[in-house]
Each structure stands twice: as structure tokens, then as C-alpha cells.
Amino acid sequence: MPVKATVLIRPKEGILDPQGQAVEEALPALGFEGVSHVHVGRLVELEVEDASQLEAMCEKLLANPLIEDYEIVTGS
Amino acid sequence: MPVKATVLIRPKEGILDPQGQAVEEALPALGFEGVSHVHVGRLVELEVEDASQLEAMCEKLLANPLIEDYEIVTGS
Amino acid sequence: MATRFGIPQFPGSCDEVDTLLAANRVGDAELLWHKDKDLKGVDVVIVPGGFSYGDYLRVGAIPPFSPVMQAVAEHAKAGGLVLGICNGFQVLTEAGLLPGALLPNVNLAFTCRQVDLTVENTETPFTHECTPGETLSIPAKHTTGRYFAPPEILDDIESNGQVLLRYAEGHNFNGSLNDIAGVCNAARNVFGLMPHPEHAVDPLTGSDDGLKLFHSLASAAPMALGSGDMT
Amino acid sequence: MTTASQPDLAQPPHRALGLTDDEFELIVEKLGREPNATELAMFSLMWSEHCSYKHSKRILGQLPTEGPHLLMGPGENAGAVTVGDGLAIAFKVESHNHPSAVEPFQGAATGVGGILRDIFAVGARPIAVLDSLRFGELSSARSRFLADRAVAGIGHYGNSIGVPTIGGEIYFEGPYEQNCLVNAMALGLAPVDQLIKSAAAGVGNHLVLFGASTGRDGIGGASVLASAELGDGDDDKRPTVQVGDPFEESKLVECCLELLGSELLASLQDLGAAGLTSASSEMASKGEVGLDIHVDRVPLREHGMEPFEIMVSESQERMLCVVTPERLDAVLAVCDKWDLHHAVIGEVTDTRHMKIYSDGELVGDMPVPALVDDCPVYTLQPEQPTEQIYPSPKVIGPAADAMQAAVNTDDANARLLALLASDNIASRRRYFERYDCIVGSRTTKRPEEAEAAVLHLWKQDDDGAPIDGPSIAVSIDGSGRKVAADPYRGTIGVVLECAANIACVGGEPLGLTNCLNFGNPEKPHIAWQLTESVKGMRDACRALDLPVVGGNVSLYNQSADGPIYPTPVVGIVGGLPDPSTVAVNKFFARDGNDEPLMIGLLGPFEPTLAASELAKLIGDDLPTKLPDLDLAKHAEALTILRDAVRRGDVQVARDVSEGGLATALAECTLGGTGAEIDVAPLVERMRRAYPGADPEQHVETALFGEGPGGIVVAGTRESLLQLSNEAKNVGFLALGSAHGERLTISAPVGTLDEVSLDVGNIQRIHGSAIESRVALAERVSS
Ligand SMILES: Nc1ncnc2c1ncn2[C@@H]1O[C@H](COP(=O)(O)OP(=O)(O)O)[C@@H](O)[C@H]1O
């Protein structure tokens, strides 16, 4: 049975995230106040035969550990 | 107390997801077998004062409802 | 004998023919197919610009796994010369052949602009035909060109003289740390830069300042370690 | 052609699909029975305006289509001209207006993808893209969003596929607020003998579909059939937005060119609007053959697609080719090399019928001529409106008051600066920097460097080394406001402006492509605009001896607010023997002690403030007529200009367009030297032509009036002297010289203070106006 996995990939803390900043700055203009700490990352969803491969896939391919953190969520 | 929220943004079903497709097709050649249904989306994390605004924020700015679905996860 | 250049071609490469034309001005160049592990005995590998594999997932993330890049990594380890331009620079950092990483431009947009670069170090196979402090006018065009390295690495490459090119004042549109436009490895045989020297080889198309890097490579290649048939 | 409108289930399906009752009756008559759902879907597409040109065919017939350089005229996927050295340039412009209004990024991106496929479908390697864009006023948040996203989409596709976007235009104007215009033009290069046509040929040959897999993209309006047939009204599953994949297309280009280079194909056709339906039936029609198509063999992206869905899907990045049985394996091997889906989906037959099979069962059977040729063609019912139907143009938004104040003074400096900072004149850098303009190593003149983009067509010798080839010049130009004022003369102005841009760099116009963006042609005054506009294009092309090689018509561009300005867009390709004698469009200092460049005005320029940029800033009404012009003189002036540029006598050339002569002169100083100008000769010429008028008015019109046929030129004293002799019949006026750090323009009479501006100031204001206006608007709206 293949396993469904969701990988959340975020910019590493401390690295300038202009995308998050741009979103944060655009929100008040649209009437949304009180929003902070916006960060934009990537989401990879996939089905794998062998869930033990996921960690390696993240390290090697899905994320760049120098600039990104990742979190693997498996389930259903 | 601001609420932390994670918004998962995915290509709508039926809409071409060229990224997911290209990644899926490239994986076997890279030594990762048995991977299917790859989709690449976006991830927005933020803190909001008023969580009831999240839905509207997604509709207006964070996602493109024409081609993307979004899921709001609040907590912690 | 003329220096032989090999240019890996991935699906989605864009500037491979431009690079071929530029390298042919100083030596003999040919394209290398991404599915082949054979570098055909070239002296210098130039990983070209473009959007290899559509830039999908993350720029430069997929090509390091291709057969041709495995061979390029071996070539580099043996001391062979490797130049990465734009997407090629991104690929080389992803492949671990160069320090650091490239992040989205601070203006968050693809930007195509002629920029001035200052040559920081001329004692390398890539820049020895330049004079120290010289300004080169070369076009840059990318969405993801903000050079980043964590502080320890940044200190290292700065103190080692690995920063070969910097954006001149007012020309760093992507927000690169320390205005870094091009970086080489500690062994000085692998070099990557965001601007496109292959698009600056003919005054008719704007500038021929980029030709200096190609001339440097052509005359340095015979001296480089492990040039010739490495595979 | 995507129609995103929601189907109205209360009406019969054919009406929901846009067919009239009469058209439906005609289909029944041609088939001898009622069409089934698949057939109805296919007819509705083939008989749509987009495929049948049923409202525009008759008038388009008057455009000249013959010329000494023409290789392929209208009717093929793209037109083509010879440019020397055995090389051909294929080119075409197309609109993607509606999809871009719905989803600007993907709409514009797929527009580029589509026009590129037209180019490589004729066997040419795409080498350049240009774009022509129109949005509502920059002060409108929606317009800024559409402009930024459309530009990003064009860049995304063109940049990623490695084709440079070398030029274009972008305008902001009220009537496009609801209906933006996104036109894209592409050029391709091929050896003359490698051009290929799309006619299917050879009974028994295979029909191969290759490229991306097929999904429910762009089924839009046709989804009414699904609800009718499948009894489920859930059209949420049928997205109307098409998503482009430039990565797939870059493989498709290489694959097609490799197939053609190895002479493996009998014919080739791209799938664009109306997908497989139009691609296959047009191939069959041109080849006078029939086709059997098995929809179950089409590689699908989604499950459970109905035969009609497969036939009408507008999934991008797909091509169709005809292959002889012996070459099939070789063809499929090339597709595999490039990692593309492929399938033999049918065969060429001698039945002259399109037969559609699904799992062996016949689900559609239509005579090819009925589908392709028998759509009724309508005659327009033009009627000239008795008064101007458009409201006065108006600048709105936070900067409007300051603009108004500036243009209403007698201070010519203030007026000129207001014009230079206005949305339609200020530097377009914010937009064109989003495009890779150099990939391919052919671009010798980039945006803002010359009046037209210039490409050097290097060739490769047998060893792959580059050898010199010919050069070409390309420009794309459109007009809305002036065409709204006077569709006939306004359209002539568009063609002349585009031709002037080509002549400014020394190009000889070889062929013209066009896109006619208009409102609803069933309305008499729109029919009149369209008729007059096409007449203007015809007359201008005849005068320039320029064939129309193809184009595109986009009708029904209107909203509850009314129609867009009628907007013909033209693209011209010019031949250029020597790229090194191209004139630039900025004044420069000659070496040390040499006398500075002298400046003149060439051509039969008769400026008018009517429908000008200044008139818009002031808020003047649109007139209903523009001045008459002598086409023969205009054509002669351009020939003289071109020859002088080629000789190297004219080193700077810029045509006078928006903002008039003063603006053109100011633009010539950007990044260059200043100039010392006296417009007295022009004022004197105007005074002689219109002795009755107020001389002060002449000064204002001379500085800011617009009109075709004015070229600012600069060269040495001797060369301009020669030019003035040659130009006796068409007009030449000496205006001054290029030097120093200031632009000064003095006039003989009047209360307008003379212009005196620092060139650095001009550059700063022109260069930053759009960015600051966008920033201001964004601040104000928050
Ligand atoms: N949408 C666009 N895409 C690419 N280039 C553009 C675009 N708009 C303007 N440009 C470039 O900017 C320059 C100035 O444009 P414009 O003011 O419209 O010129 P002109 O009036 O001489 O036709 C030209 O080189 C043109 O090609």
C-alpha cells in the first residue's frame, strides 16, 4: 500500500524571505490588519511505496538544507 | 493572542500541474522508484489577530481560486 | 591544440547554444546530452543557463542527479575546470560543487539588465585575462540569483579569495550577500556566476567583456589538473 | 477562443454553444440528420467566429497578399517571407484577450505558447516574441494587477522556453478597463526549403498526436453538452483556465525541429483553440482527404473523459502530424528521446469525412467540407455613427490633478515633463525588464536602444561555427484612441508608424501581420469601425507595397461599459543588409573636435492635437476625423529614410509618436546628449499650410501635436544636406544640433515659454514615472 505524504518546506529562519514580506505588506492594503510573521514556502505531496525513503528524498532532492527546513507529514 | 495559521495551497483538481508532473517523471531517473501522484503547491504561514479573516485572505490574495484550492490549518 | 569545451544540455536549457557559440570563439565546443555519462574527453565543462527541468521543484535541484552531472562531478573532483552560468551556477551549488545557494531576487521578479561587475581576483583559471579591479559590463537575467551563504561559509570564501566577481555599486538588483556575483570553490577549478558572459562576446550585441572569461579558460585549460580524458 | 460564460441550461444546446437556429438548421441539412453531442460540439467550434471568421472573412479579402518576398501567405499557421541567404522568417500575431482578462498570468502565458506553436508548426525555429498590451488606466488597481500578471506570464513562458521577447508596446486607457488586450507576436527562422504546410496527405498515412496529455482544459461553454448528456451539472470539474507548461513546449520545439530536419513528416499542425477538432479537420480540408480518429487512443490526463471532451479540449503543448508507415517508428523514437507522450490516433482516408471512433464505435461522422467550409459567411452592416460614441478620454487617479494643472499652464517645460511622466509615454522598463531579450544571441538592438528591435540571423557552418547571415528589424504597433477617432486614417497611422520604426533602423518592410481587436461586429457602428479600419490597412499596405502575410481577428471585446477602442495591431518584419549601420534613437556626442550632430525633421509631418496624448491629459473630446494624408509621400519619405540610414548618413532616427515632436526630442536625449532646437521652420510650414489659424496655436501643435510622417533625424551637416535635397518632395526641416547637457526648444512666437530642461532630469522623470505612479496608487488605495 502506497503511503500518502505531505512535505512542508519552509525558508530557514534568519534568511531574508522577501516573498513573505511582500505578502505581509500587501495585506493591509486589502483591509487585513494584524497579520505578522508571514512566510512563504513550498508544499510537496506524493505517494510513496516505501515511506522510509522520504527522509532521504527530502535531504537529497525536495529541500535544500542550507536554506530550507522541511517537515514530513504522512497519513491516510 | 495572535493565532498561528498554515495555509496549504494546491493546484485545483483537473488543472494541469506541470511541476508535479515533471517532478514525478524525473524521479525514477534520479533513483527514486515507486513514487506517484506528485503535486507541488505553496505553503503560507502567518500569525493573525483575527482568524476569521483567513478565509477571505486566501480568496483575495494568498491563493488564486481559479486554479488553486486552499486548506487552512490553525493551531499551536 | 584548441581547448575543448563541453556544454551539458538538459531539457529546458536555454542558453546552451549561446554558450556553444561563445566557447567556439576561443576553442572547440560541443553539446553533451543529459542522459549520457560521457564527457567526450573535453577540457572544460560549462553548465549553461536556462530552466533545466523547467526549474520545477527548486531551481537547479533536479539536474545534479542526471548522468551527465555525475560525470561533471567526477571531472571537477579530479581537478577539471567547470564553469556554471546562471542556472548552471544554481545547479553547481545544488550539486555541492560550489558553496552557498541562490535565493529569489529581492524584487521577486525575473529581471533582465546589463550590469557592471568588478573583478576581485584574477589569479584563477577563469579570470586571469582580466586586470584586478576591472569593470566588466555583462547582462544578467534571472529570478533566483540572490547569493546566500551562512556566515561561517561566507567568511571562508571571502578570506580565501573565492569571490571572483562582485556587482558594482548600484548593480546588485537581486540582493546577493556582499554583492557577490560569482564564486569559485576552494580548489579554484569550479566557478559559478549569475550574469551571462556568453551574452557579452560581440560588440554588436552590446559588449564583448564576457569574452575575457572565455579567453582565460581557453589558455588555462591545458594547465589545469586532470584536463583531457577524465572519464 | 475559450468562452468562460456559464451555459444557460434553459435553451437548446446549440444556442448555448453559440450557434444560431439558422446555423443549426444548416448543419442538420448538411448532415441529413440531427448532429449528436460530439458532432454538435465540433460544429460549434468550427463554425465559431474564431475558426470560421464568419463576420470578417469578406472584408479581410481586400487586404493585399502578394509581394516579391512572400513565401507563405494567409491560410497557413503563420506567414513567411524570404530574408536572403536562403533563409525565411515566419511570423504571426495573435490575441489572447479573453483568457488574459480571466487569469492574466496563465492567459498571457498560454497566448505566447500558442503563437510559438504556430511558428514551429511551419517548420521554423522560434527566435523572437513581441507583445502588444492594453489595459485600463494605471490608477486602477485591477489594471495594474492585470498588467503585472500578464507581463509576468509572457515572461514566464518566453523566458523559460528560451525565446527572447525583443519588443512590444503597452498602453493604459479607460476603455480597456474591462477588456484588456493581450496580443503576442512570434517570429521563426528556417531555411526556405524547410518550411512545411499543414495539409494532410497520403491515404493510409498515420495521424500522430504528440506532446502533452489531454485534460479537460478550456472545455468551457461546451460543458453544456456534458450536463445534457451525462445528466450531471457539476461543471466545477471542467476548468476553463488553461495552464501553460513552457518546459513541455521547449521539448516539443526541439522534437518538431528534429523531426523536420530528418524529413520524417508529411505534414504538421499545432493544436490551438478548438483543439483536436480544428487541427484535424483543417488538415483534412487542406489535403482534400478524410480522417479516421480514435479518441480512445489519445493520452489522457484525467479519467472518464467523453469523446466530445477529447475532441474539443484545449490542452496546451500538443502537436499533430501525418507520417508514412515506414517512418512511424523513427518518429516515435524522436518523441521518446524528448520524453513526450505520443499516440497514433488515426489514419488518413479517402472518404473526405471526419469519422470519430471511441472504442471501435463510430461516435461522429461529418463531411469535412461541411465542418470547415460551409459555415455561413455574413456581410457586415456598417453604419457610421452620427457622433463620437466614446466619452472624452480622461486621466483619473491620484496623479490626475497635478497632471491637469501642469498641462494647462503656458509653461512648455511643465507640459513636456507631464507628458514624459504620463502613463503612455514614460519608460516601459518596469515591464520589458521582465523579459529575456537576448537569449539566442541574435538581438543587436534591445528595447529602448532603437526604434525597432534588430536581430542578426547568424547561421552555423558545417562545423557549427557561426557565420554571418542577414539581419531583420521588427516592430509591433497598435492604436486605439486614434482609430476610435477615425478608423480609416487612424489605421493608416498605425501601419505608417510601424513602417517608420522599421525604416528608422534601415529596414525594408517585407511583410505585415495584424490582429484586429474590435467590439461586437453585429453592431452597425462596430461593423463600420472594422470596415473602415481594414480599408485603411489595405490602402496603407498598397502604398508601402507590403503584403499581409496573416493575422488574427478578435471580436466581441466589449462589456457593460461599452466596446473597447477599436484596436488594430500590426507587426512588420523588415530586411536589413548590414546590422552595423543601424541608426540608434538617442543623440550622441561625436569625437572630440568634430562638429556636433545636426538635427532635422524628415517627412510630411502634419501634427494635430486631436486625439493626442496632450489632449487626453487635458481632457479634450475625441474628434470624429483626423487630417487627410498623402500616402504616396509618406511611403516615399520612408524609402528615403531607409536608404539614408543604410548609407550611414542618418545616425539617429526616431519617429514622432505619442507626445509629439517635443517628446520625441526629449526621448532622444535619454542617456545621450542634450540638443538646441528651434521649431520655427515647422511653425512656418504650418503657417503656410493654414494661413488663417492663430500662430500661437501653431507653436503648441508643433511641439505636442501628433501625426504620422515625422522623423527626427541626426547626422553630420553634409549628410543632412544631402538628405534635405533628396527629401524636397516629402519635406525636410533643419531644427538644430545635438550637444551639451540641456534640451532647449525655442519657438518663434507665442506665450508658451521655451523648453529648457536638464537631460538628467528628463531621464529621471521618464525613467521612474511608472514605478512612482504605481507606488503612489498602491499607497493611496491602502
Ligand atoms: N510590452 C512591451 N514588451 C516589450 N518591450 C516593450 C513593451 N512596451 C514597450 N517596449 C519597448 O520599449 C521601447 C519603447 O516603447 P514605446 O514607447 O512604445 O516605443 P515607440 O513609441 O517608439 O514604438 C521599445 O523598444 C519597445 O519595444
Ligand SMILES: [Mg+2]
Ligand atoms: Mg516609435
